[in-house]
Amino acid sequence: xxxxxxxxxxxxxxxxxxxxxxxxxxxxxxxxxxxxxxxxxxxxxxxxxxxxxxxxxxxxxxxxxxxxxxxxxxxxxxxxxxxxxxxxxxxxxxxxxxxxxxxxxxxxxxxxxxxxxxxxxxxxxxxxxxxxxxxxxxxxxxxxxxxxxxxxxxxxxxxxxxxxxxxxxxxxxxxxxxxxxxxxxxxxxxxxxxxxxxxxxxxxxxxxxxxxxxxxxxxxxxxxxxxxxxxxxxxxxxxxxxxxxxxxxxxxxxxxxxxxxxxxxxxxxxxxxxxxxxxxxxxxxxxxxxxxxxxxxxxxxxxxxxxxxxxxxxxxxxxxxxxxxxxxxxxxxxxxxxxxxxxxxxxxxxxxxxxxxxxxxxxxxxxxxxxxxxxxxxxxxxxxxxxxxxxxxxxxxxxxx
Amino acid sequence: xxxxxxxxxxxxxxxxxxxxxxxxxxxxxxxxxxxxxxxxxxxxxxxxxxxxxxxxxxxxxxxxxxxxxxxxxxxxxxxxxxxxxxxxxxxxxxxxxxxxxxxxxxxxxxxxxxxxxxxxxx
Numbered sequence: 001x002x003x004x005x006x007x008x009x010x011x012x013x014x015x016x017x018x019x020x021x022x023x024x025x026x027x028x029x030x031x032x033x034x035x036x037x038x039x040x041x042x043x044x045x046x047x048x049x050x051x052x053x054x055x056x057x058x059x060x061x062x063x064x065x066x067x068x069x070x071x072x073x074x075x076x077x078x079x080x081x082x083x084x085x086x087x088x089x090x091x092x093x094x095x096x097x098x099x100x101x102x103x104x105x106x107x108x109x110x111x112x113x114x115x116x117x118x119x120x121x122x123x124x125x126x127x128x129x130x131x132x133x134x135x136x137x138x139x140x141x142x143x144x145x146x147x148x149x150x151x152x153x154x155x156x157x158x159x160x161x162x163x164x165x166x167x168x169x170x171x172x173x174x175x176x177x178x179x180x181x182x183x184x185x186x187x188x189x190x191x192x193x194x195x196x197x198x199x200x201x202x203x204x205x206x207x208x209x210x211x212x213x214x215x216x217x218x219x220x221x222x223x224x225x226x227x228x229x230x231x232x233x234x235x236x237x238x239x240x241x242x243x244x245x246x247x248x249x250x251x252x253x254x255x256x257x258x259x260x261x262x263x264x265x266x267x268x269x270x271x272x273x274x275x276x277x278x279x280x281x282x283x284x285x286x287x288x289x290x291x292x293x294x295x296x297x298x299x300x301x302x303x304x305x306x307x308x309x310x311x312x313x314x315x316x317x318x319x320x321x322x323x324x325x326x327x328x329x330x331x332x333x334x335x336x337x338x339x340x341x342x343x344x345x346x347x348x349x350x351x352x353x354x355x356x357x358x359x360x361x362x363x364x365x366x367x368x369x370x371x372x373x374x375x376x377x378x379x380x381x382x383x384x385x386x387x388x389x390x391x392x393x394x395x396x397x398x399x400x401x
Numbered sequence: 402x403x404x405x406x407x408x409x410x411x412x413x414x415x416x417x418x419x420x421x422x423x424x425x426x427x428x429x430x431x432x433x434x435x436x437x438x439x440x441x442x443x444x445x446x447x448x449x450x451x452x453x454x455x456x457x458x459x460x461x462x463x464x465x466x467x468x469x470x471x472x473x474x475x476x477x478x479x480x481x482x483x484x485x486x487x488x489x490x491x492x493x494x495x496x497x498x499x500x501x502x503x504x505x506x507x508x509x510x511x512x513x514x515x516x517x518x519x520x521x522x523x
Contacts, residue, residue: 082518084497114502122501158504161511179506180484214508224508253479282483361486392499398492 084116086395093184095366095386097191105133105142106386108184110151125153127237149203149237151182154210163213169238172206173226173247174199174262175293176278185390188289188308188325189354189368191382194333195302197342198295199245199264199274206230207240222251224260232268242267249278256282262295270338272298287312299340302333327354327368348374352382362390466523473520476513483507493522 089112097104108130115123128151133144154168171179178200181187196204212226225248232242244267249260262276274297281290287310294303306329312322329352333344354368370382477487481503491499497518504514 082493082497082522084501085492085494087495087498087502114498116498116501122498122505124502124505156505158501158511164505164508166505186485212505212508214510216510226508251479253475256479256483258483280483282478284478358486361488392488392491392495394492394495394498396494398495 085398086116087114087392088112088395089114089390089392091183091185091388091390093190093386093388095190095384098381098383100380100382102134103142105131105144107131110183120158122156122158123154124156126151149205151203151205162215163211166210166212167208169205169207169240170210170228172200172204172230172245172264173210173212173228174245174264174274175247175276175295176260176280176291177293178204181291183390185362185364185388188306188327188356189329189352190366190384190386190388191352191368191370193293193304193329194331194344194348194350195293195295195300195304197340198297198299198302199262199276201239201241202342203237203239205240206243207233207238220252220254222253224249224251245274256284264297270298272338274298298336298338300334300336300343302331304329304331306330323358325356325358327356328352329354329370344374346374346376346378348372348378350382354384362392364388469516470520470523473516473523477517477520480507480509480513480517491521496521 091108091110091112093106093108095106095108097106108128110126110128112126113124117123128147128149130147131144132147133142135141136143150169152168152170154166154170157165159165171182173179177193177196182204184190206228208228208230210226210228212224214222214224216222225246227244227246229244230240230242233240243264245262245264247260247262249258251258258278258280260278262274262278264274266272266274274295276293276295278294279290279292282288289308290306292303292305295301306327308325308327310322311324311326312318314321331350333348335343335345335347339345350370350372352368352370354366356367357365359365365385365387367385368383370384372378372380372382481487484507488499500509500514500518500521503509504511509517
């Protein structure tokens with residue numbers, strides 16, 4: 001106790017034994033009194049400052065929110081007056097692949113038709129016509145056959161802001177590649193990921209009904225979901241499997257990051273289950289995309305990780321390089337206990353590196369080099385060079401009359 | 402010793418004289434600000450709006466439009482830009498169809514769809 005008071009008072013502390021009791025008591029009381037007097041004031045000051053800051057912040061937030069809501073209301077009113085018109089669109093591509101030294105010519109046309117009906121209905125369809133032409137030994141020229149597929153032909157009813165009901169033929173919402181990144185004018189690399197047929201099958205589509213939508217569970221957290229049932233169809237090009245499944249994802253607009261998962265249960269054959277996870281990140285500061293998927297089923301399992309960077313922030317030759325995108329992708333596939341004809345038959349690893357040049361947002365030159373590693377003579381180089389184009393035309397007057 | 406004790410007490414007193422009035426003044430200032438704010442709160446919305454409108458000439462409207470455009474750009478990047486590049490300008494009715502298509506495809510909410518449509522058609 002004495003030592004403490006001596007330390008606290010420093011030079012004012014005399015020798016304890018000879019100090020009058022009253023003075024020693026004062027030495028102890030004064031700091032306690034100071035603390036007692038000042039602490040409430042300091043506390044009150046800090047509290048009032050915090051309160052003032054919070055009130056000011058709340059006022060500015062409220063004002064900003066009301067301004068934004070008013071602007072959005074104005075936008076809603078404006079957009080209500082725009083009546084949609086049917087649209088014909090198409091993705092076109094002409095790719096040349098060199099797989100293990102063998103050239104393959106691959107023209108592709110994928111027409112899309114969109115027919116809006118009223119305020120809440122939409123008919124949409126996409127078909128794919130493609131030919132994979134390869135040289136036949138002993139013959140001249142390239143031979144191939146036309147492959148046709150109805151990717152989707154669906155009727156959508158927008159129930160409300162957070163739900164849409166779809167019937168017909170639809171893209172299987174398993175993972176993100178099949179639904180979002182498949183079109184030739186969107187995908188960064190023209191080759192399909194090895195795991196794509198897992199749970200999407202050879203056609204990548206289901207025939208039945210689907211409920212999907214999105215909503216906010218917090219101001220900075222968005223949830224998207226899709227659940228579906230598909231029936232068996234063996235009629236090409238409308239083939240599908242009998243299955244049900246769901247996909248859900250959480251998107252954070254701040255860091256622009258999405259994570260999600262998919263599940264599917266097969267209602268035929270071995271009644272197997274499949275699941276997958278997806279990840280996507282696009283930082284707002286740089287034109288960079290990072291996407292990844294993992295999928296697992298009895299047919300096999302694997303993943304792909306793809307990154308893409310647009311050179312629009314290059315320190316030199318920015319005017320030219322802003323059209324250039326560099327892409328890298330790494331993927332692995334492991335054969336499952338029930339091999340599937342549309343998946344690799346052996347464990348396969350592959351990396352790819354690509355460079356794309358955007359003449360416009362809908363017209364670009366694509367190129368890539370990949371190396372595949374697989375046993376039983378599966379090691380090979382895969383080169384690709386091609387062009388992709390997206391056509392879009394209104395069927396009727398596109399401008400507001 | 403008494404002198405030191407007195408000096409120490411005087412120092413504490415002086416510090417108290419400096420700190421306490423400052424604290425009180427800060428509290429009064431905050432109270433006034435709060436009072437001003439609370440005085441603004443019950444004002445009729447119409448009156449506030451008309452005052453704001455009177456005080457805001459055309460440039461303010463332009464600022465609102467810019468803010469809405471920025472909001473539309475942000476929502477475009479959050480929803481559409483996650484998969485593809487921004488398309489070049491399309492006719493408004495055509496864009497309305499494309500946005501409805503993307504609303505289904507990308508699970509865009511109604512509000513996002515309309516803000517993006519406004520942004521893409523300006």
